[in-house]
Amino acid sequence: MxxxxxxxxxxxxxxxxxxxxxxxxxHIVELAFDGDExxxxxxxxxxxxIITDLKMPNKDGMAVLDATKKISANTEVxxxxxxxxxxxxxxxxxKGAFDYLIKPFEIDEMKVKVRQIxxxxxxxxxxxxxxxxxxxxxxxxxxxxxxxxxxQIYKMVEKVAPSDVTVLIRGESGTGKELVAQAIxxxxxxxxxxFVAVNCGALPESLLESELFGHEKGAFTGADKQKLGxxxxxxxxxxxxxxxxxxxxxxxxxxxxxxxxRQINRVGGEAxxxxxxxxxxxxxxxxxxxxxxxxxxxxxxxxxxxxxxxLPPLRERKDDIPDLITHFLKxxxxxxxxxxxxxxxxxxxxxxxxxIRELENIIERMLILAGDDVITVDMLPPQIRGEFTxxxxxxxxxxxxxxxxxxxxxxxxxxxxKKAAGNKSLAAKLLGITRRRLYSMMERLGRE
Numbered sequence: 001m002x003x004x005x006x007x008x009x010x011x012x013x014x015x016x017x018x019x020x021x022x023x024x025x026x027h028i029v030e031l032a033f034d035g036d037e038x039x040x041x042x043x044x045x046x047x048x049x050i051i052t053d054l055k056m057p058n059k060d061g062m063a064v065l066d067a068t069k070k071i072s073a074n075t076e077v078x079x080x081x082x083x084x085x086x087x088x089x090x091x092x093x094x095k096g097a098f099d100y101l102i103k104p105f106e107i108d109e110m111k112v113k114v115r116q117i118x119x120x121x122x123x124x125x126x127x128x129x130x131x132x133x134x135x136x137x138x139x140x141x142x143x144x145x146x147x148x149x150x151x152q153i154y155k156m157v158e159k160v161a162p163s164d165v166t167v168l169i170r171g172e173s174g175t176g177k178e179l180v181a182q183a184i185x186x187x188x189x190x191x192x193x194x195f196v197a198v199n200c201g202a203l204p205e206s207l208l209e210s211e212l213f214g215h216e217k218g219a220f221t222g223a224d225k226q227k228l229g230x231x232x233x234x235x236x237x238x239x240x241x242x243x244x245x246x247x248x249x250x251x252x253x254x255x256x257x258x259x260x261x262r263q264i265n266r267v268g269g270e271a272x273x274x275x276x277x278x279x280x281x282x283x284x285x286x287x288x289x290x291x292x293x294x295x296x297x298x299x300x301x302x303x304x305x306x307x308x309x310x311l312p313p314l315r316e317r318k319d320d321i322p323d324l325i326t327h328f329l330k331x332x333x334x335x336x337x338x339x340x341x342x343x344x345x346x347x348x349x350x351x352x353x354x355x356i357r358e359l360e361n362i363i364e365r366m367l368i369l370a371g372d373d374v375i376t377v378d379m380l381p382p383q384i385r386g387e388f389t390x391x392x393x394x395x396x397x398x399x400x401x402x403x404x405x406x407x408x409x410x411x412x413x414x415x416x417x418k419k420a421a422g423n424k425s426l427a428a429k430l431l432g433i434t435r436r437r438l439y440s441m442m443e444r445l446g447r448e
Contacts, residue, residue: 001115001118002026002027003048003114003117005030006032006047006049006051008034008037008052008061008064009052009056010034012033018107019031022110025111036059038050038064042075048075048117049114050075050078051077052080053079054092055081061081062091064077069096076098077097078100080102080103082104099113143176143180146319147320150320157183157187161183161185162189164278167181167279167307168305168308169181169281171310173357173425173429174426175312175313175314176311176355177242182195185237185240188238190237190278193236194234198239198241200243200251201434201435201436201439202435202439205250205251210223210227210267211230213229214264215229216266220267229264229266232275234277235275237277238278238280240282241255242282243283243284243435243436244281244282244283245284246435252296253297259303260303262275279304314355314356324356329363332363334367339374343379346377346380347359347380354426357423361421362381381419
């Protein structure tokens with residue numbers, strides 16, 4: 001990585017020797033022969049590295065360092081001098097110098113210092129760009145939809161993001177609950193800290209507790225080392241508990257304690273650890289009905305339901321379908337004209353039980369089928385063309401030789417996954433079961 005470098009030294013020979021050595025490495029190098037000239041150049045041009053002598057007539061190296069940090073705080077300064085003392089070295093470092101070299105020094109040593117600075121700058125720039133990309137990706141503006149229902153959600157996200165209250169995002173599978181959670185995080189004061197998501201419905205109870213709270217070495221068979229839980233990993237950031245409605249009663253008790261006391265205990269550990277993560281939860285279940293049935297704790301419900309946000313299903317905001325289709329097509333470098341009008345009209349009429357996730361999967365599937373051609377009606381899945389309904393009964397005869405219930409279950413699961421384009425939430429809905437039960441069936445059948 002090449003950089004712009006300014007060398008300031010009243011010893012002209014030293015300036016030229018360093019200039020030649022650094023230019024050989026591909027850097028752009030300018031020279032100044034006293035502190036005043038150097039400071040003037042720093043005011044007029046941007047430099048990645050300033051290399052300055054300490055002892056110079058008029059303004060010395062310390063004055064150059066002070067001026068540099070006022071003009072361009074991110075520019076690094078390397079001090080060099082033949083008059084070394086511990087006191088001057090400490091003073092230079094305290095004022096923000098990157099390093100301090102004593103003359104005479106090896107030219108390669110200076111090259112190493114310059115390379116370290118440029119590498120540090122590169123990593124810092126990449127980190128800044130990554131954070132900017134994340135903010136753009138998960139900004140409120142990136143949540144697609146201009147319907148009245150979505151406008152209300154944008155307002156709620158803007159209001160709750162700066163606070164630190166617990167948020168409960170409700171809505172059917174595939175409505176974009178995690179995207180809203182990420183938007184809340186990225187618009188909060190915690191945006192530079194971790195966002196850690198946990199799918200509570202996809203993990204069996206035996207693993208969920210360890211995932212959430214971590215475990216100590218030897219806590220159970222296979223725990224050969226200490227593991228930090230998601231609450232610890234989200235420290236000072238946000239933890240997103242997706243599908244919290246599927247958490248079993250024992251884990252609900254532990255979650256309640258964590259949210260109340262703001263403390264955790266790792267599995268197999270005795271130490272109580274404070275947590276500082278904000279909690280955002282989400283569910284597609286009717287928690288009120290679950291409470292009445294004794295399946296969800298009332299005290300946990302009130303603890304997570306401080307600020308509820310409801311995401312409507314796609315069938316209730318069909319005005320947003322054209323924008324979503326355009327978004328998914330553009331993401332694949334394709335124009336909206338890719339879909340013929342008859343196919344588009346059928347997509348507008350479809351009820352989308354799998355919501356935005358189903359729409360996204362189907363768009364990607366149709367783009368593969370179409371290749372360079374236009375997406376036509378015959379490329380749409382049968383359910384969008386209206387060739388079958390989910391209410392149609394399944395009937396078959398048992399053969400004389402009998403059959404395997406496990407094979408029947410597995411074939412039903414395969415068919416549902418195929419029809420749902422691999423979306424397990426939608427496949428579970430087609431089978432009339434929860435996603436947790438679908439995972440359990442696949443685990444039991446041993447064919448996942």
